[in-house]
Amino acid sequence: xxxxxxxxxxxxxxxxxxxxxxxxxxxxxxxxxxxxxxxxxxxxxxxxxxxxxxxxxxxxxxxxxxxxxxxxxxxxxxxxxxxxxxxxxxxxxxxxxxxxxxxxxxxxxxxxxxxxxxxxxxxxxxxxxxxxxxxxxxxxxxxxxxxxxxxxxxxxxxxxxxxxxxxxxxxxxxxxxxxxxxxxxxxxxxxxxxxxxxxxxxxxxxxxxxxxxxxxxxxxxxxxxxxxxxxxxxxxxxxxxxxxxxxxxxxxxxxxxxxxxxxxxxxxxxxxxxxxxxxxxxxxxxxxxxxxxxxxxxxxxxxxxxxxxxxxxxxxxxxxxxxxxxxxxxxxxx
Amino acid sequence: xxxxxxxxxxxxxxxxxxxxxxxxxxxxxxxxxxxxxxxxxxxxxxxxxxxxxxxxxxxxxxxxxxxxxxxxxxxxxxxxxxxxxxxxxxxxxxxxxxxxxxxxxxxxxxxxxxxxxxxxxxxxxxxxxxxxxxxxxxxxxxxxxxxxxxxxxxxxxxxxxxxxxxxxxxxxxxxxxxxxxxxxxxxxxxxxxxxxxxxxxxxxxxxxxxxxxxxxxxxxxxxxxxxxxxxxxxxxxxxxxxxxxxxxxxxxxxxxxxxxxxxxxxxxxxxxxxxxxxxxxxxxxxxxxxxxxxxxxxxxxxxxxxxxxxxxxxxxxxxxxxxxx
Numbered sequence: 001x002x003x004x005x006x007x008x009x010x011x012x013x014x015x016x017x018x019x020x021x022x023x024x025x026x027x028x029x030x031x032x033x034x035x036x037x038x039x040x041x042x043x044x045x046x047x048x049x050x051x052x053x054x055x056x057x058x059x060x061x062x063x064x065x066x067x068x069x070x071x072x073x074x075x076x077x078x079x080x081x082x083x084x085x086x087x088x089x090x091x092x093x094x095x096x097x098x099x100x101x102x103x104x105x106x107x108x109x110x111x112x113x114x115x116x117x118x119x120x121x122x123x124x125x126x127x128x129x130x131x132x133x134x135x136x137x138x139x140x141x142x143x144x145x146x147x148x149x150x151x152x153x154x155x156x157x158x159x160x161x162x163x164x165x166x167x168x169x170x171x172x173x174x175x176x177x178x179x180x181x182x183x184x185x186x187x188x189x190x191x192x193x194x195x196x197x198x199x200x201x202x203x204x205x206x207x208x209x210x211x212x213x214x215x216x217x218x219x220x221x222x223x224x225x226x227x228x229x230x231x232x233x234x235x236x237x238x239x240x241x242x243x244x245x246x247x248x249x250x251x252x253x254x255x256x257x258x259x260x261x262x263x264x265x266x267x268x269x270x271x272x273x274x275x276x277x278x279x280x281x282x283x284x285x286x287x288x289x290x291x292x293x294x295x296x297x298x299x300x301x302x303x304x305x306x307x308x309x310x311x312x313x314x315x316x317x318x319x320x321x322x323x324x325x326x327x328x329x330x331x332x333x334x
Numbered sequence: 335x336x337x338x339x340x341x342x343x344x345x346x347x348x349x350x351x352x353x354x355x356x357x358x359x360x361x362x363x364x365x366x367x368x369x370x371x372x373x374x375x376x377x378x379x380x381x382x383x384x385x386x387x388x389x390x391x392x393x394x395x396x397x398x399x400x401x402x403x404x405x406x407x408x409x410x411x412x413x414x415x416x417x418x419x420x421x422x423x424x425x426x427x428x429x430x431x432x433x434x435x436x437x438x439x440x441x442x443x444x445x446x447x448x449x450x451x452x453x454x455x456x457x458x459x460x461x462x463x464x465x466x467x468x469x470x471x472x473x474x475x476x477x478x479x480x481x482x483x484x485x486x487x488x489x490x491x492x493x494x495x496x497x498x499x500x501x502x503x504x505x506x507x508x509x510x511x512x513x514x515x516x517x518x519x520x521x522x523x524x525x526x527x528x529x530x531x532x533x534x535x536x537x538x539x540x541x542x543x544x545x546x547x548x549x550x551x552x553x554x555x556x557x558x559x560x561x562x563x564x565x566x567x568x569x570x571x572x573x574x575x576x577x578x579x580x581x582x583x584x585x586x587x588x589x590x591x592x593x594x595x596x597x598x599x600x601x602x603x604x605x606x607x608x609x610x611x612x613x614x615x616x617x618x619x620x621x622x623x624x625x626x627x628x629x630x631x632x633x634x635x636x637x638x639x640x641x642x643x644x645x646x647x648x649x650x651x652x653x654x655x656x657x658x659x
Binding site: 032058063064068069070071072073074075076077078079081082099109110111112113114148151 | 396428431447454456462466468488491655657
């Protein structure tokens with residue numbers, strides 16, 4: 001007797017993250033969750049809701065407001081044979097843990113001459129768009145992507161929200177997962193049986209011929225919306241989702257640019273010293289003679305994220321500003 | 335209670351203190367000769383702490399140390415040759431030459447490194463202890479750090495978390511009275527370090543860190559409680575660093591008289607006198623120890639000198655863990 005395969009399941013990005021956490025806890029007794037309000041409260045963004053009841057307080061650990069120490073304890077537990085998954089509420093708060101992430105998680109393997117690995121996963125929310133002002137809204141992925149010894153990923157779609165965690169747990173080194181806070185409520189369909197995803201390759205989310213829109217995390221959806229508007233105006237835009245911010249997948253980036261000969265990099269980080277700057281530099285290094293126009297970028301205005309909606313909207317990359325940047329590079333087909 | 339170890343163990347304690355002292359003297363000499371570079375933080379004066387404390391731990395226990403960790407590493411069983419080669423930056427060093435003096439590692443001995451961020455090792459120790467707890471292993475993690483670390487926020491955070499979760503950590507604070515050049519009472523309003531620990535719910539004790547037997551006894555008691563599931567313990571070892579903070583330190587912050595006063599309490603001659611008075615040590619024994627240690631160190635230096643450098647082709651090795659193809 002065979003069981004008919006279940007059809008796709010409709011769920012939110014938040015539920016995809018939760019499903020991934022539940023599967024990880026069920027699959028490996030070494031996995032445990034640790035962070036502020038991940039247990040009784042259910043997670044600041046409700047990603048861990050119900051897991052304390054299901055897996056108990058040994059494996060779903062509420063911590064004090066001690067980002068530095070619970071992050072260091074996660075590193076120590078990883079050294080000691082566990083597979084901790086930490087939740088840091090926002091990337092802004094992760095700055096309190098920066099010492100442990102940079103000076104220990106990223107360096108211990110090299111500094112010890114390869115004697116240890118630090119199989120640690122840190123999830124954190126990032127990004128703006130919810131009117132929570134300048135201490136809850138920043139996008140500092142580029143800071144972490146600067147550091148050798150850690151892997152940095154940004155799930156932009158439900159499939160990655162569901163699949164990247166398991167892939168991160170298979171990675172023997174520290175992996176930072178940046179979940180854009182505006183994505184948690186996004187709904188979509190996923191297959192009932194999750195597919196394995198990799199943490200190495202960028203993904204082409206929409207194929208096009210005239211311009212590459214290269215985005216990650218919270219800006220992928222905006223780039224897709226921009227591509228839709230551009231299509232209406234006769235411009236065929238390709239949307240590349242970087243997925244992994246360190247190490248960058250040069251092949252997919254350059255492959256897209258070789259096809260379209262134009263690129264707009266979309267980055268919710270600030271322009272100066274941004275990830276966008278790094279992507280642009282790699283295009284210059286590897287595909288300069290393929291370009292029909294200078295590479296453009298759409299970044300966040302260089303201001304601490306303001307509270308009022310109209311100012312916050314004006315600070316961030318938007319489909320309209322992406323469209324304008326793309327149009328400046330390419331004339332619509334006649 | 336101060337223990338009275340049998341003669342061979344007592345001689346072993348003296349031998350380990352002397353090994354640290356002579357290794358450090360040799361290191362300083364080689365630093366001046368340009369063989370060792372970077373920062374070199376000498377432990378001279380504090381040998382009784384690493385020696386006595388390490389003796390109270392077993393091979394199963396984990397150690398987290400600081401950038402002033404040559405002594406801890408040596409007494410833990412990392413060979414003088416592997417330590418010396420590491421300071422030479424050689425591939426045969428205990429961290430493959432990647433870390434140098436401040437980052438001695440030997441995971442096979444559960445020695446999780448010299449950590450050169452003050453306080454940076456404390457949460458690692460909490461996590462190692464958490465891993466032991468979650469895996470049902472009844473063993474302890476000893477975390478060494480100085481008085482300076484108690485001014486860091488991570489000190490309060492780490493003691494709190496260890497106490498909250500009753501984790502098997504020994505917080506081993508070597509109070510040598512100076513955070514680099516800043517005296518404790520110039521940096522901290524509360525100079526009673528045990529109070530800082532008890533404020534976080536960690537039982538604390540103070541011990542004469544110049545007396546190796548006192549260190550051994552206090553550490554044995556603390557580790558027994560820690561390993562027995564009673565939660566973390568804090569020990570303040572009152573000690574003194576005879577040499578400069580590092581090789582670049584002109585010591586403007588303390589008087590020579592103060593240093594000389596502390597040298598009267600040098601833990602090595604003090605323990606020699608103790609053993610002599612009990613008839614456990616003769617002059618010939620001491621000479622023999624010195625000869626053996628000199629031979630050990632000259633072999634260590636030879637090993638470091640003759641070891642090859644890591645090929646530059648391996649520059650990027652061990653940044654990430656190799657993946658199966």
